[in-house]
Amino acid sequence: MPDGLFIRVDIAESVQSDPDLVRRLLEVCPVDIFDRAEEGGVTTVEANLDECTLCDLCIQAAGDDRVRVVKLYQD
Amino acid sequence: MRFYEFEAKELLRRRGVPLPESRLARTAAEAAAAQRDLGGAVVLKSQVLSGGRMKAGGVRFAESADEARDAAEAILALPISGQEPAGVLVEQKGDVAQEYYAAVTWDGRAKRPVIIFSDMGGIDIEEVAETHPEHVSRTHVSTLRPLSDYQAKLAVARTGVTGGDLNRLARIVLQLARAFREHDLTLAEINPIGKLADGGILALDAHMEMEAEARGAHRGLLADLGIADEDTRQARPPTPFEVAGAQVDAQDTRGVAGNVTEFSGSLGLVIGAGGGSLTLFDAVRSAGGDPANYCEVGGNPSVRKTAALTRLIVSKPGVEKIAVMMNVVSNTRVDIMARGVIKGVIDAGFDPAEKIAIFRIPGSWEEEGFAILRRYGVEYVDRSVSMHEAARRAVAKLAAQDGG
Numbered sequence: 311m312p313d314g315l316f317i318r319v320d321i322a323e324s325v326q327s328d329p330d331l332v333r334r335l336l337e338v339c340p341v342d343i344f345d346r347a348e349e350g351g352v353t354t355v356e357a358n359l360d361e362c363t364l365c366d367l368c369i370q371a372a373g374d375d376r377v378r379v380v381k382l383y384q385d
Numbered sequence: 386m387r388f389y390e391f392e393a394k395e396l397l398r399r400r401g402v403p404l405p406e407s408r409l410a411r412t413a414a415e416a417a418a419a420q421r422d423l424g425g426a427v428v429l430k431s432q433v434l435s436g437g438r439m440k441a442g443g444v445r446f447a448e449s450a451d452e453a454r455d456a457a458e459a460i461l462a463l464p465i466s467g468q469e470p471a472g473v474l475v476e477q478k479g480d481v482a483q484e485y486y487a488a489v490t491w492d493g494r495a496k497r498p499v500i501i502f503s504d505m506g507g508i509d510i511e512e513v514a515e516t517h518p519e520h521v522s523r524t525h526v527s528t529l530r531p532l533s534d535y536q537a538k539l540a541v542a543r544t545g546v547t548g549g550d551l552n553r554l555a556r557i558v559l560q561l562a563r564a565f566r567e568h569d570l571t572l573a574e575i576n577p578i579g580k581l582a583d584g585g586i587l588a589l590d591a592h593m594e595m596e597a598e599a600r601g602a603h604r605g606l607l608a609d610l611g612i613a614d615e616d617t618r619q620a621r622p623p624t625p626f627e628v629a630g631a632q633v634d635a636q637d638t639r640g641v642a643g644n645v646t647e648f649s650g651s652l653g654l655v656i657g658a659g660g661g662s663l664t665l666f667d668a669v670r671s672a673g674g675d676p677a678n679y680c681e682v683g684g685n686p687s688v689r690k691t692a693a694l695t696r697l698i699v700s701k702p703g704v705e706k707i708a709v710m711m712n713v714v715s716n717t718r719v720d721i722m723a724r725g726v727i728k729g730v731i732d733a734g735f736d737p738a739e740k741i742a743i744f745r746i747p748g749s750w751e752e753e754g755f756a757i758l759r760r761y762g763v764e765y766v767d768r769s770v771s772m773h774e775a776a777r778r779a780v781a782k783l784a785a786q787d788g789g
Contacts, residue, residue, distance in 0.1 A: 315724070315727070315728055315731070316724050316728075316757065341687075357689075360688045360689075360724055360728060361687055361688050361689065363718075363721070364720075364753070381756075383756055383757045383760035383761075384756060384760075
């Protein structure tokens with residue numbers, strides 16, 4: 311997964327085999343950070359990562375720490 | 386958005402304001418034909434979007450078709466303040482016994498429109514207000530309640546005008562005020578209104594400006610006047626820098642990051658929020674700073690958009706540092722702004738810590754924003770530092786770098 315300058319989104323491997331969750335991630339993100347991966351599953355859109363509003367909707371949708379939003383500006 | 390005189394007069398004509406007979410000529414031959422049509426003495430006036438036409442030689446007089454042709458040729462060949470004339474207004478010249486001034490504009494302090502009237506028209510109204518304040522009346526009107534004959538009469542009567550003149554002038558003032566409100570104008574001015582030797586009263590010159598953001602609401606009217614959407618009507622054509630700023634703002638609909646005006650200084654400005662742009666621009670000037678630009682940022686623009694605007698400003702030749710300053714923001718996020726500005730500086734190949742003189746955007750998500758700024762070593766201040774003080778610090782920092 312690519313990084314933004316300020317934000318990185320980590321997606322657990324278990325998400326990739328859950329088509330319903332992939333669909334929900336694409337649906338909930340207000341700034342289109344998630345996209346369908348060519349090989350199936352989900353990937354992040356590098357150009358949109360820094361637009362992350364820290365709304366946590368993806369984290370809530372995935373549950374169980376399967377999506378993490380990392381603030382690269384914090385130590 | 387400014388109107389040419391002939392367009393402003395068309396708006397007045399539609400409201401029944403008495404005007405001299407006139408014709409718009411695009412060529413010298415048309416001007417000669419217009420004189421023949423109108424007959425007698427005429428005045429020919431350059432149609433440009435700036436004042437000072439008389440001093441510049443853009444107003445001439447003629448009493449025959451040949452004279453009108455010669456005058457129009459000279460006027461059409463004469464740029465005024467860098468503007469090519471859009472035509473020549475050929476108008477019947479009356480025998481004026483007295484001149485009056487009438488205008489409606491916005492009083493920012495009172496937050497209401499104000500009718501300004503003077504019985505000393507034809508000259509600079511600021512000068513009259515200074516030297517003969519008793520000859521200038523100011524009458525505030527509501528933006529909501531209907532305009533009344535009484536208010537218009539009051540505006541005129543306050544300068545001592547009485548009788549038939551009072552009634553005739555009040556009718557003109559009332560229509561001017563209605564035009565101001567109904568067309569979302571920021572200025573509606575007739576200077577002068579002429580009282581002719583025969584007692585008739587005519588609007589001899591008119592200047593109107595429409596709020597640029599209101600253009601969409603008046604598409605029909607503007608189309609009717611032949612004003613195309615792409616006709617910006619600014620006092621000068623936009624510079625490539627300003628065109629690029631408009632393109633940045635148009636790239637997505639989130640927030641505002643544009644309305645750029647180019648200046649020649651060395652301090653780039655990323656400024657905005659609730660009138661903050663104007664205040665901050667003035668604050669930089671008051672502190673002795675020399676801005677490289679004006680711009681407006683607000684309404685929570687995307688990181689991408691803010692970065693593009695910052696990149697544009699910081700890359701402008703001659704810009705040594707940028708100051709990022711806003712009023713206290715509630716609907717714009719400080720962290721999103723911080724991301725955009727830092728990204729823009731880095732994209733342009735500079736170090737944010739070096740290039741950003743000061744970051745003063747207090748408001749929502751500011752702790753998150755300040756964490757980003759700390760990470761990149763950018764000097765920032767919170768709301769305990771006023772906009773004026775932040776501007777002063779930015780100017781001082783640039784001066785210190787220049788060894789001043």
